Amino acid sequence: MxxxxxxxxxxxxxxxxxxxxxxxxxxxxxxxxxxxxxxxxxxxxxxxRDNRVYIHGILNQFEGRSGDGNYFRWDGEAWAGDDWNRIWLKSEGRDNADRRGRVSDGDQELLYDRPISRYFDVQAGLRYDLDNGTSRTWAALGIQGLAIDFWNVEATVYASDRGDYALRTNAYYDLYLMQRLILQPQFETNWYTKKDQGRGVGAGLSDIDTGLRLRYDITRKFAPYVGVAYQRFLGGTENLTRAQGGRPNDVRFLFGIRLWY
Structure with a gap:
């Protein structure tokens, strides 16, 4: 060569x-x-430049609760928007099958969401209590995101059209036992500054709702689960619950499905 x-x-x-x-x-x-x-x-x-609009929805709780009487409960949220500006819709409540289909604990929220840090968003908007009880309208301001050890947390302050104030906190964590088997502890509290006979709540810490759910992800979008839930009414809410024939301590087994889009 x-x-x-x-x-x-x-x-x-x-x-x-x-x-x-x-x-x-x-x-x-x-x-x-x-x-x-x-x-x-x-x-x-x-x-x-990425200004695409995304849509996401999830039903964290879509379950039947069985104990002294049965009822159905849902708790879900959906949002639409880009990385910086989103509109959120949140909904929760329960259908008391043992009380002729009366809906209670109805809470519907329409919120504007914007990130304030890498892990947290601020949310502001309106909440409307819509069920068989007396309806109430609230202004809402809160934060939602990931805390230490990746706990999903949210805390929201509300001001009603009657001059009342309320606080709701919620936290849950997904513990992966296996790739598709997840154990989820969950803890929610509700606080009110004034007694509201129409809504059946008293002043102070109104109730604690906790649950432990074991789910299996058949797919990431469809996961059945079983578990146990405990709800405790406190203070003035306990007295109103007893007066209406309810139980201040409520332990129930549950089964449901978790869905997201």
Missing amino acids: TAVTAGRLAGWIAASLVLVVVPAGAQVIGTGLSSNTLNGAAPYGSPI
Whole structure:
């Protein structure tokens, strides 16, 4: 092989390596190759504008609770928007099958959501209590996100059209026992500044609702579960619950499905 032939072969090999290793459209300094992707910006190129609108919905609780009488409970949320601005819809309540289908604990919220840090969003909007009880309208302001050890937490303050104030906190955690088997502890509290006979709540800490659910992810979007739930009414709410024939301590077995879109 002559020196000229060897030189040409080395040149072809070098050019082939450049074409294979360098991504299409990239700019390589000193090669003469140009690009309209990186435009020479360091280290990762020019920012990509992404204003696409996404839609997501999840039913965390869609369950029947069995004990001294049975009832059905739901708790879900959905949002639409981009990475910075979203509209949230939250809904929860229960259908008391043992009371001729009367709906109670109905809570519907329409909120504007915007991130304030890497792990937390601030939310503001309206809450409307819609069920068989006296309806109430509230202004809402709260935060929602991931706390230490990846607990999903939320805390919201409400101000009603009657001059009352309320606070709701909720936290849950997904403990992966296996890739598809998840144990989820959950803890919720409700607080009110004034007694509200129409809603059946008293001043102070009104109730605690806790649960322990074991679910199996058949798919990420469909997961049946079983578990146990405990609800405890306190203070003035306990007295109103007793007066209406309810139980201040309520332990129930539950079964349901978790869905998301």
